[in-house]
Amino acid sequence: MQVTRRQFFKICSAGLGGSSIAMLGYSPTAALAEVREFKLARATETRNMCPYCSVSCGVLAYSIGDKSKNAKAEIIHIEGDPDNPVNRGTLCPKGAGLLDMVHSPNRLKHPEVREAGSSEWKRISWDEAITRIAKHMKADRDANFIEKNAEGTTV
Structure with a gap:
């Protein structure tokens, strides 16, 4: 591609003008940063x-x-x-x-429970939900906890 002297000066002046405008504070970067900060x-x-x-x-x-x-x-x-x-x-x-x-x-914003055999969910309090979970975890631990493994080592 052949660039003439006239085209070269047009490109240079456009670049100089664009960079001058950005240096004078008309950069979109500052405007975008202000919008984000405002939000x-x-x-x-x-x-x-x-x-x-x-x-x-x-x-x-x-x-x-x-x-x-x-x-x-x-x-x-x-x-x-x-x-x-x-x-x-x-x-x-x-x-x-x-x-x-x-x-x-x-x-869901509140705990709900469905009783065995029921198809309806019932809203319960957070305290009741934590108590129910703790009871189920303790019952499972008591039923399945093994203190020693097959070799007799304490787990």
Whole structure:
């Protein structure tokens, strides 16, 4: 491709003009950073772990709502935690969809129990749920706990 002197000067002047405009403060980078800062300026940042797999990637959850005034906090944004050594700010597709899981209408917010032989679920309190789980775990441990293995060694 042959570049003429006139084309060369046009390209150089366009590049000089573009870089001059960016240096004068008309860069879109600053505008984009201000928009992001504005979106999360009033939000409370909470560090948490992704619940989907055993990797436990770190997430940052941003919520709006003052808990001290008994207002219900609402999560508005979830992203990967850049300070977490496991994922360094990245999330898999499941982790990236955490906000949808939080706001899903199918998400259970209270413990429920279904008695044996029943087809109906009944809402119970958190204390009752923890007590039931503890009783079942103790009954299973008492029924299946083996103090010594086949060689007689204490487990």
